Amino acid sequence: PFLLVLDEVNVAVSMGLIGVDDVIELVKNRDETNIILTGRNAPHEFIELADLVTDMRKIKHPFDGGTEAREGLEY
Template sequence: MVVKKLEKGLIHIYTGDGKGKTTAALGQGTRTAGGGLKVLMVQFLKGDDTGELYSIERLAPNFQLIRFAAMNKFYFQLNEEEKAEVKNSVKEGLYTIKRHLDEENYNLIILDEIMAVLYNKIIAVEEIIEILDNKPDHIEMILTGRNAPEELINLADYVTEMRMIKHPFEKGIYARKGIES
């Protein structure tokens, strides 16, 4: 596969406790795919049937999504066997990302909810730093999730923090199909 190269690939982080981190990454991915460039979104720890799955299908072949360690409950709710399965799946996801970076198949690679993987100590931050340090210079990367470690913030070119000021969850309104999921 021949992929047009970006002049310079930068690193973005979308973090914070507010809504919109994945949505911002999807927006950038949509813009990139619409520009005729190739996008890979790798989602970690997400198992629900969400609207982005169907939107991305419509952008194929320029936008692809792969899920690893898909879960329908929180990591802390898993038993040890389930946690081991999640860790293996995350490792498989990292291998996939490294392979695509080596093969230079995409212009933009999104690591959605990678911060949750780090926060739950499923992998060490050094593994992500190694990926970022060794990425080809012309590939853009976006990392999303709450609690971005300072080491990654220092490496990034863009850091955006979504901050919750008010959320419908506080009123008992849960995720709505097509809006939050």
């Protein structure tokens, strides 16, 4: 089996860059590939479809101290 990570795909969906149905189609039509969807505010359709859902929360982040987004990490 393979692993496909769609990093920040939930954000892309919320911004209208990709449709919920497009992601659902990809997930439903996968072979033995494991797919990880990341990002804030997952659509309820993704949560219903998922085998595992983890809710992470920020405790501390460099942005809190004024650090700007860093190439290679945040984008």
